[in-house]
Amino acid sequence: MNIKGKTIFFENPPVITGSAGVCGKKEGEGPLAQDFDAIFEDTTMGQQSYELAESAMLHDAIIRAITNAQISPANVDFILSGDLLDQCMGSAFAIKDLEIPSIGLYGACSTMALSLCVGSMLIDGGANCVVAGTSSHFCSSERQFRFPLEYGGQRPPSAQWTVTGAGSAVLSAMGDGIKIKAVSIGTICDLGITDANNMGAAMAPAAEKTIYEFLQDTNTKPSDYDLILTGDLGFTGSQLLYELMETEHGIDLRNQHNDCGLMIYNLEEQDVNSGGSGCGCAGSVLCSHILKRMRKNKLKKVLFTATGALMSPTSSKQGNSIPGIAHAVLLEV
């Protein structure tokens, strides 16, 4: 790899040879229904807990991605995965029986981008094949970060709806397909947001920083991309991103930008306030809808920038701020 500024360029870009995005019932009723690789009407997945249901969904996405890439788990050098649950329990139980060397990641909702970034660097460094993946589940997240489901707490307009879903992609050193030309690992931004119901505001400054630095490092402008895709800023966070990019850098993102959290639900009809969130939001949308559109040549150059709010139930209760982070992945057909 060659590092210029914060951007890592690859001489032998990794190829996405397989991918899958799966989701739950509510996501399957949204605008992207046709592109998901599986929609699970029963979001318990037949498991005894929502946490194990999330693991089962991630396991399903990983197996589909591996199958899609026409390989077996024995061909995989490393699996890179993480999720929102305490101690990344979702990933641990999803991958524990796969017998693949496992690199646990934590990047909150940025994990799909983080796993693709680190995976790409490992491929560029000499690995043959890695699997990246992540997941989230409305029921496991909600009770961990906010309230018991039965409580039915009111949600402010800036609140987001945690996506029940998972995404996984297989990266290979050889093969045909969408290439990862460059990546950028983000630095943490903390502007002092403490409202766990306004994660868009906590993450927007990180998205601004990573996207702006990527444009600088690559000497490009938004119109050079078919799509600049954030992970789950939602409506509130996306508006803040536009304002920050415009006032700080004089850059208008509106024509090229979209957000997985805005795409996965019909915001007005599905009662999700500011949109979707969770690792599984960017994971399932990227690994199904976006990569499928790229394979059909409907999108040729996509800058995928997933953001994460680095909060924990403990840090929120202690009144700490919510640091944000954003990692970027340049995808090209």
Added chain:
Amino acid sequence: MNIKGKTIFFENPPVITGSAGVCGKKEGEGPLAQDFDAIFEDTTMGQQSYELAESAMLHDAIIRAITNAQISPANVDFILSGDLLDQCMGSAFAIKDLEIPSIGLYGACSTMALSLCVGSMLIDGGANCVVAGTSSHFCSSERQFRFPLEYGGQRPPSAQWTVTGAGSAVLSAMGDGIKIKAVSIGTICDLGITDANNMGAAMAPAAEKTIYEFLQDTNTKPSDYDLILTGDLGFTGSQLLYELMETEHGIDLRNQHNDCGLMIYNLEEQDVNSGGSGCGCAGSVLCSHILKRMRKNKLKKVLFTATGALMSPTSSKQGNSIPGIAHAVLLEV
């Protein structure tokens, strides 16, 4: 990198150009006191919570390691860090103001080895300088995973004492020092242990698997190493590791093996039952005592294998098993 079996060999081995291990009062009363880079008598670190105290300790270790390597944070391509707290809060707050691209890792108590493994692969792949680090704190861990401190719960003989400490190492593509010749990313092992007070038993099979595969891949035997060092198996886990290696593979590890959890405390006098545990155990012992002994040529070839118990408070309460993982790092003078 060249991958043979599960082992990753480096053509241009990364060099450890700086390191620091810091700890709390109790660890500073143990046998390794002279080698720690700092011993904090006040383990609150002047912070308002034990969680932020852990972050402050990790921040201190990172700054010491960077200073020790005679670089500044601006020279660092990536920082790789994780810890035991929910959503890796310890790391997020430790590194959030450093302005270094941040890769969040989750490997439970294996994190020091995981961060060295991934960091080494990134250096071998073209990065110039990375920082690896991890931490744990008795008070933040105890109340998260077990009981409120004030409760004073009884601890069985197999229970371990979470180390209050942090470790950090700077890896560089150039320079003089201890080299990382090879690493191995572990696969998850789950033999069905459900007792959160017997993590040694949950982790020993993972250590056995990773160490045995490393010996096979490198065509070496225990006597080829000055030290085979596990992270925090403690007394119970170390005995199980010996038994497993002997009965499964006919290999006697006793002469070369030691465990950071056995080294950091005087087990009989310090009332720590089976020994030390926590990410900060392996982190602080490796980055101070072990690396200092290697720099003095008292140890020349060390196989560092930190283990992690992939449990969460939620998964334990739900009665799930505790999957284990172990990552290995071959250090040579």
